[in-house]
Amino acid sequence: MTCCTMDANGVLAMSGTSFSAEEVALASRSLGSGLKQLDLSVPGVHCGACIMTIERAVSKLSFVREARVNLTSRRVSCVYAEQSDGHATDAAEIISTIMSVGYRAHLFAPIASENDKIRNQLLLAVGVAGFAAANIMLLSVSVWSGADAATRDMFHWISAMIAAPALVYAGRFFFQSAWNALRHGRTNMDVPISLAVTLSYAVSLWETMHHGEHAWFDATVSLLFFLLIGRTLDHIMREKARAAINGLARISPRGAMVVANDGSRRYVAVEDIAVGDQIAIAAGDRIPVDGIVSRGESDLDLSIVTGESNPVSVCSGATVSSGAMNLTGSLIIQATKLAKNSLLAEIITLMEAAEGGRARYRRIADRAAALYSPVVHLLALLSFLGWGLMGGDWKQAMLVAVAVLIITCPCALGLAVPVVQVVAAGELFRKGVMVKDGSALERLAEVDTVAFDKTGTLTIGSPRLVETIAEDAGEVALAAALALHSKHPLSQALAHSCGQTEISFDHISEIAGGGLVARRGDVLYRLGNAAFACEQAPGPSSDSARSEVVFSKDGTMKARFLFEDAMRPGAEDAIAKLHAKGLATSIVSGDRQSVVDSVAGKLGVDRAVGRLSPKQKVDECRMLSEGGHKVFMVGDGINDAPALAAAHVSMAPATASDIGRQAADLVFFTEHLAVVPDAIQIARDSAMLIRQNFALAIGYNVLAVPIAIAGLATPLIAAVAMSTSSIIVVTNALRLGVLRAKSASQPSVRSTFAKEARIA
Amino acid sequence: MNMLIYLIPIALFMGGIGLAAFLWSLKSGQYDDLQGAAWRILADDGPDTTDTKP
Numbered sequence: 051m052t053c054c055t056m057d058a059n060g061v062l063a064m065s066g067t068s069f070s071a072e073e074v075a076l077a078s079r080s081l082g083s084g085l086k087q088l089d090l091s092v093p094g095v096h097c098g099a100c101i102m103t104i105e106r107a108v109s110k111l112s113f114v115r116e117a118r119v120n121l122t123s124r125r126v127s128c129v130y131a132e133q134s135d136g137h138a139t140d141a142a143e144i145i146s147t148i149m150s151v152g153y154r155a156h157l158f159a160p161i162a163s164e165n166d167k168i169r170n171q172l173l174l175a176v177g178v179a180g181f182a183a184a185n186i187m188l189l190s191v192s193v194w195s196g197a198d199a200a201t202r203d204m205f206h207w208i209s210a211m212i213a214a215p216a217l218v219y220a221g222r223f224f225f226q227s228a229w230n231a232l233r234h235g236r237t238n239m240d241v242p243i244s245l246a247v248t249l250s251y252a253v254s255l256w257e258t259m260h261h262g263e264h265a266w267f268d269a270t271v272s273l274l275f276f277l278l279i280g281r282t283l284d285h286i287m288r289e290k291a292r293a294a295i296n297g298l299a300r301i302s303p304r305g306a307m308v309v310a311n312d313g314s315r316r317y318v319a320v321e322d323i324a325v326g327d328q329i330a331i332a333a334g335d336r337i338p339v340d341g342i343v344s345r346g347e348s349d350l351d352l353s354i355v356t357g358e359s360n361p362v363s364v365c366s367g368a369t370v371s372s373g374a375m376n377l378t379g380s381l382i383i384q385a386t387k388l389a390k391n392s393l394l395a396e397i398i399t400l401m402e403a404a405e406g407g408r409a410r411y412r413r414i415a416d417r418a419a420a421l422y423s424p425v426v427h428l429l430a431l432l433s434f435l436g437w438g439l440m441g442g443d444w445k446q447a448m449l450v451a452v453a454v455l456i457i458t459c460p461c462a463l464g465l466a467v468p469v470v471q472v473v474a475a476g477e478l479f480r481k482g483v484m485v486k487d488g489s490a491l492e493r494l495a496e497v498d499t500v501a502f503d504k505t506g507t508l509t510i511g512s513p514r515l516v517e518t519i520a521e522d523a524g525e526v527a528l529a530a531a532l533a534l535h536s537k538h539p540l541s542q543a544l545a546h547s548c549g550q551t552e553i554s555f556d557h558i559s560e561i562a563g564g565g566l567v568a569r570r571g572d573v574l575y576r577l578g579n580a581a582f583a584c585e586q587a588p589g590p591s592s593d594s595a596r597s598e599v600v601f602s603k604d605g606t607m608k609a610r611f612l613f614e615d616a617m618r619p620g621a622e623d624a625i626a627k628l629h630a631k632g633l634a635t636s637i638v639s640g641d642r643q644s645v646v647d648s649v650a651g652k653l654g655v656d657r658a659v660g661r662l663s664p665k666q667k668v669d670e671c672r673m674l675s676e677g678g679h680k681v682f683m684v685g686d687g688i689n690d691a692p693a694l695a696a697a698h699v700s701m702a703p704a705t706a707s708d709i710g711r712q713a714a715d716l717v718f719f720t721e722h723l724a725v726v727p728d729a730i731q732i733a734r735d736s737a738m739l740i741r742q743n744f745a746l747a748i749g750y751n752v753l754a755v756p757i758a759i760a761g762l763a764t765p766l767i768a769a770v771a772m773s774t775s776s777i778i779v780v781t782n783a784l785r786l787g788v789l790r791a792k793s794a795s796q797p798s799v800r801s802t803f804a805k806e807a808r809i810a
Numbered sequence: 811m812n813m814l815i816y817l818i819p820i821a822l823f824m825g826g827i828g829l830a831a832f833l834w835s836l837k838s839g840q841y842d843d844l845q846g847a848a849w850r851i852l853a854d855d856g857p858d859t860t861d862t863k864p
Binding site: 097098101102119120121122123170173174177178181184185188189201204208212 | 814818821822825826828829832833836841842843844845846849850852853
């Protein structure tokens with residue numbers, strides 16, 4: 051099992067943050083009688099072995115009563131005792147146990163119950179409709195096989211009694227949605243559905259009362275049954291994506307250590323931090339609210355806040371914004387804003403203002419319904435009037451009109467879209483992309499321009515050593531050994547790339563905003579920025595795309611290391627594929643122009659703009675869409691969130707800021723950027739299949755409607771016609787997998803061709 | 811035709827049992843983790859999370 055080879059140490063190193071007992075207690079909920087339940091998100095569980103490993107490990111803890119892994123939602127729920135042997139238990143041990151067996155575990159806010167209820171209601175309705183449809187069909191088959199007179203009437207009456215509660219119970223989803231649409235003066239697919247169901251039931255009941263020959267109860271209920279299946283699948287698809295996205299680590303902190311005047315510290319939730327509070331922030335923590343540094347010096351990683359890829363050093367008096375990661379030293383900051391007024395809140399206001407094409411977008415099914423339902427209803431009315439005026443038999447006219455409504459009822463149309471989208475979402479899920487809803491797929495198929503953020507999207511957001519300038523390999527080894535002692539991303543990249551050598555130093559200290567100082571014998575080594583290492587006055591900061599670290603011995607430079615933000619794997623290929631598909635590409639970044647240009651040049655991106663504020667990113671998207679383009683925005687940071695909301699459709703990596711993930715329509719869980727062209731391809735394939743399905747459904751109507759208008763449609767014909775058209779549409783939707791398998795063999799050819807074309 | 815008097819109720823009753831079983835399985839959370847359940851049947855012995863605890 052390939053997924054179970056995770057290295058425990060690697061996970062511990064990657065996760066970086068650990069949870070305090072207070073934080074875990076805050077996230078647990080009480081079950082009464084001294085027991086508490088803790089729900090954890092563990093995105094790494096993939097198979098049966100993962101379930102067993104985690105359940106065994108956690109159950110071994112003495113205070114844990116029960117541990118159960120849910121593989122579908124990638125969660126672990128633990129029931130544990132608050133007290134054991136008279137001591138309060140430390141629930142953080144559960145998290146460290148899970149990490150020690152090699153899985154990352156995060157706390158998450160359990161807000162999911164609402165939607166799960168809807169899923170259960172839908173499943174219940176499917177069960178009820180299925181039960182009713184099966185039993186009515188049983189009775190109908192007897193009628194079709196020749197039961198007549200009193201027997202037929204009795205069968206019709208029993209059918210009517212089964213159908214009535216089933217329609218009210220299972221049909222309420224459609225009735226409510228249809229009523230909502232009508233009240234706002236619109237129509238959607240549910241309007242013709244509701245009308246056909248209600249009318250056909252009413253006419254069938256009337257027929258039954260008058261000992262008629264034909265009743266449509268079977269068609270009415272099985273129609274509901276089919277449509278509910280489509281609706282339930284659609285809901286489960288969205289639910290799955292939502293659960294996976296909610297399960298990701300929260301990037302904004304949920305609490306902070308507040309320092310009181312007397313020096314005592316206590317842990318409070320972020321919402322309870324008041325303006326003027328002194329907050330202690332250790333190295334490796336994120337800043338919870340906007341504030342001013344009142345004590346300490348450190349370097350901050352702003353990549354998720356502004357897109358700036360190099361750490362920025364701060365000292366007392368500097369303003370810091372929430373979301374930034376504290377890298378090297380401890381800081382005490384004074385809160386200047388409440389959590390709800392911090393940077394994040396401003397971004398949310400921008401986002402609300404930016405809501406672009408998405409709010410105005412109408413689902414393809416609704417657009418089809420807007421054309422379809424007037425035509426169908428007019429046809430039914432015309433046949434009613436026609437038969438009534440020509441034959442004078444208004445009862446017969448009513449029967450024909452209902453037959454028209456039932457035959458044309460958009461069973462196939464109602465399934466045409468959701469089934470394709472569920473299959474497409476499943477395909478994307480296997481590639482590591484979550485789709486939040488079906489309309490995202492429809493919009494994705496229309497895009498012609500892709501805008502990328504740079505830091506964290508095209509690049510990974512962590513530096514990589516690209517050049518070493520040194521005379522002596524021994525000095526490099528010394529520098530790497532020294533770099534091991536710092537959490538600064540540049541030091542860590544240096545330590546990783548030079549391999550591990552055991553060299554001990556006598557005394558090491560880290561100067562925030564400078565670097566590391568170490569003494570070995572009577573030699574003084576320094577590792578840090580040029581000014582610090584060579585003990586000069588700091589020069590003007592260069593606008594170079596590379597960041598530099600200098601290693602010095604007693605103040606003389608011995609080695610220089612140049613770093614660059616590491617490119618996300620597959621970035622170059624992805625851009626080439628996008629160009630091959632005829633899409634325009636651009637970079638919109640908050641980072642310095644020179645860095646943006648260098649990345650753009652390397653990847654061959656058409657257009658690159660740097661130094662953009664969140665507002666300007668939105669303007670950029672808006673400008674493109676006013677030019678008639680449909681923009682697909684891929685970004686991760688807090689600063690990208692408004693642009694993600696403004697774009698026609700948007701995508702964020704799983705490592706994105708919380709708000710970025712919330713704003714995006716799609717979230718991808720892989721490191722590889724190849725998912726961007728893949729997602730577009732799948733969306734285009736599914737759009738094509740949806741169009742085919744519509745054509746099939748309409749073609750079927752063109753054939754069946756004349757039969758109904760001629761008054762030749764019996765309930766048997768209707769039942770057969772309806773099921774066949776539904777089966778054809780579903781089968782066509784399943785072709786998506788086949789299409790993908792065919793095109794999977796092509797991309798390699800296409801991308802190499804594109805590369806050659808670019809080189810030439 | 812007299813047999814219909816008991817055959818139809820029997821048919822409905824059996825269908826009803828099926829429906830009740832479905833409702834019960836839904837309520838008791840059997841559809842909460844379909845993927846996990848598929849793996850769990852392959853496990854030799856489930857970890858005894860409830861029984862062996864003091």
